[in-house]
Amino acid sequence: MTQEPGLASWLQLTLSPGLGAATLRELLKQFGLPEKVLALPRAQLARYATPQALAALDSEEVARAVERALAWAEQPGRALVTLGDAAYPRLLLEIPDPPALLYCRGRTEFLNRPALAVVGSRNATAQGASNAEQFARTFSAAGLAIVSGLAQGIDAAAHRGGLAAEGSTIAVLGTGIDVTYPAVNAALAEQIAERGLLVSEYPLGTKALAHNFPRRNRLISGLAQGCLVVEAALASGSLITARAAAEQGREVFAVPGSIHSPLAKGCHALIKSGAKLAESAEDVLSELAAFRRTGFASTRAAAQRPAEGAAASLDNDPLLACMGFDPVDVDSLCARAGLPAERVSAELLRLELAGRVAALPGGLYQRVH
Amino acid sequence: MTQEPGLASWLQLTLSPGLGAATLRELLKQFGLPEKVLALPRAQLARYATPQALAALDSEEVARAVERALAWAEQPGRALVTLGDAAYPRLLLEIPDPPALLYCRGRTEFLNRPALAVVGSRNATAQGASNAEQFARTFSAAGLAIVSGLAQGIDAAAHRGGLAAEGSTIAVLGTGIDVTYPAVNAALAEQIAERGLLVSEYPLGTKALAHNFPRRNRLISGLAQGCLVVEAALASGSLITARAAAEQGREVFAVPGSIHSPLAKGCHALIKSGAKLAESAEDVLSELAAFRRTGFASTRAAAQRPAEGAAASLDNDPLLACMGFDPVDVDSLCARAGLPAERVSAELLRLELAGRVAALPGGLYQRVH
Numbered sequence: 001m002t003q004e005p006g007l008a009s010w011l012q013l014t015l016s017p018g019l020g021a022a023t024l025r026e027l028l029k030q031f032g033l034p035e036k037v038l039a040l041p042r043a044q045l046a047r048y049a050t051p052q053a054l055a056a057l058d059s060e061e062v063a064r065a066v067e068r069a070l071a072w073a074e075q076p077g078r079a080l081v082t083l084g085d086a087a088y089p090r091l092l093l094e095i096p097d098p099p100a101l102l103y104c105r106g107r108t109e110f111l112n113r114p115a116l117a118v119v120g121s122r123n124a125t126a127q128g129a130s131n132a133e134q135f136a137r138t139f140s141a142a143g144l145a146i147v148s149g150l151a152q153g154i155d156a157a158a159h160r161g162g163l164a165a166e167g168s169t170i171a172v173l174g175t176g177i178d179v180t181y182p183a184v185n186a187a188l189a190e191q192i193a194e195r196g197l198l199v200s201e202y203p204l205g206t207k208a209l210a211h212n213f214p215r216r217n218r219l220i221s222g223l224a225q226g227c228l229v230v231e232a233a234l235a236s237g238s239l240i241t242a243r244a245a246a247e248q249g250r251e252v253f254a255v256p257g258s259i260h261s262p263l264a265k266g267c268h269a270l271i272k273s274g275a276k277l278a279e280s281a282e283d284v285l286s287e288l289a290a291f292r293r294t295g296f297a298s299t300r301a302a303a304q305r306p307a308e309g310a311a312a313s314l315d316n317d318p319l320l321a322c323m324g325f326d327p328v329d330v331d332s333l334c335a336r337a338g339l340p341a342e343r344v345s346a347e348l349l350r351l352e353l354a355g356r357v358a359a360l361p362g363g364l365y366q367r368v369h
Numbered sequence: 370m371t372q373e374p375g376l377a378s379w380l381q382l383t384l385s386p387g388l389g390a391a392t393l394r395e396l397l398k399q400f401g402l403p404e405k406v407l408a409l410p411r412a413q414l415a416r417y418a419t420p421q422a423l424a425a426l427d428s429e430e431v432a433r434a435v436e437r438a439l440a441w442a443e444q445p446g447r448a449l450v451t452l453g454d455a456a457y458p459r460l461l462l463e464i465p466d467p468p469a470l471l472y473c474r475g476r477t478e479f480l481n482r483p484a485l486a487v488v489g490s491r492n493a494t495a496q497g498a499s500n501a502e503q504f505a506r507t508f509s510a511a512g513l514a515i516v517s518g519l520a521q522g523i524d525a526a527a528h529r530g531g532l533a534a535e536g537s538t539i540a541v542l543g544t545g546i547d548v549t550y551p552a553v554n555a556a557l558a559e560q561i562a563e564r565g566l567l568v569s570e571y572p573l574g575t576k577a578l579a580h581n582f583p584r585r586n587r588l589i590s591g592l593a594q595g596c597l598v599v600e601a602a603l604a605s606g607s608l609i610t611a612r613a614a615a616e617q618g619r620e621v622f623a624v625p626g627s628i629h630s631p632l633a634k635g636c637h638a639l640i641k642s643g644a645k646l647a648e649s650a651e652d653v654l655s656e657l658a659a660f661r662r663t664g665f666a667s668t669r670a671a672a673q674r675p676a677e678g679a680a681a682s683l684d685n686d687p688l689l690a691c692m693g694f695d696p697v698d699v700d701s702l703c704a705r706a707g708l709p710a711e712r713v714s715a716e717l718l719r720l721e722l723a724g725r726v727a728a729l730p731g732g733l734y735q736r737v738h
Binding site for chain 1: 496500624625626627628629633634637640641645646648649652
């Protein structure tokens, strides 16, 4: 991937040990792109960071780390995607703490594909793993990318199900993207790098540290429109992902089980607190109606033209063509397009997610570009 | 049981083949007690019933049926409870179509005991039956009568669980009360007649007719504060009971199971449409908090004095004593009784169900008698 010129600045800021993510976002908000931040006199940055952090920012060590990351990203199939990139996942922009930079291996165009998180216990039962794989395959066949965490058990089964159809799969790692963890899933990770996408927000070489995984879970839910928990004990990382999903406004689904199964208890707790009971993949798809097969035609086509990305494929979208650039209501669009309201609403949501249409107050929609 | 003088009139009206239940309620509403209805010139009744129905009303056949029912009820442990009786279940007065007369065997004072319906499949799994019995035993130990339909499978297990503790059990039959159905539960029915209560709205000798059972189900739910479905297929009589419960404003609970079990599908459908997921008896009891152990002290005491009924035992109720006969709010009652608001609210609900307290607009309560 050809690297954008400012990438070194993004890396310099994100790799400086004393600069937290919140500080970084504040700096970007105040001063614009990282290059502008770094061009400022260090005295002007003193309000935002400690002297140690400022010293680190200009250290040899950080400079070497930047070089290593740039060299890593030069290899085929690798990419660094920043908050400023068009390829940055739009859904992550909705969450309170989007990472400034994502290390990616695989098909970065999947970052903006309609997606569903499928997570659960590392100690899954055989039936649970089979359920996860079946559900994921159906979602993937309906065009949804399956987002999970590359753990053993439910996660691995979900990734396998995703790889089995055109929606494919995204694994969000809790380690550096160059660290294989868990080792038992090394072959699966390579398959995902080839036909799906591996993503990490952590610097290269970051080992498996317990505290990074719960934090990583917000990206699993954040990249997806909904989150399905297949099997989970009451004290389970999957419930952290489900909570993050709910906080991010994503729909949460859980698969029920026997009241005597410890791995059903987490799912039952979720259902009691408002998650939708998912008896079948169809249950989930009917809730995520906007993302069903009929709504995916152009998104799927886009996935087959990775160089252009999803947005370009919408230029010939018949609904966009009907819209003009004035605000318009759904009824008028139905009449113009000759489509039922349900279909038009689904298409509008898809276009909105693709950044081509904005929803205005009063039920009006406007073409953005 | 000594029979009230007007009983023959109740029987004459309910046993006349052409008079529907709705017509009967309309007549009672217009003219008062059955004796008054029957004292009217038949011409005056012609507005309400067909000539055939009026002829049947005064027929020899109906007169003989009345005699048979009176003779049946003369035996120990039997009773006919009419809409006009104090023993008539208050909860049934809330439903749109309360039966005018109930044939009872056993302890009629249970008709006004706090109760929970527990129903499910006739073809229950061994685990399902075990769950039903365990749940029912816990509810019964908490003072709730278990209401069910005496069918094989879940119903029978629920009755057994109810009999195992002090809440006991009520079986609502879809046949005449003198008809044993199903035969396999004959011994269970006798145990219930002895330590619980058998109830039917159907005339003596009514055989098992398919169309009577769904209609009977409204009484199973109607007699209870809530309805728990343990195992049920998608096309199941238990779902009719659950729907009746929801329509009657009762809380509906369902036990989840494997997504691959046909007998979990009915329960899952209920949860999807708003029923509470019940993983344990405690889940149900915490929802029905007003009916928990702490709230039952006086109701349980009443059950041990069947001759007096539940209402009498409330005369010494400390909260009633605090109330006087003026409208009062919960905060004032908490202060007077020295009890927390949660406890006072629960007691008020119990007293309201016992007909001793009325809830007024504006969060006020008033002692009724």
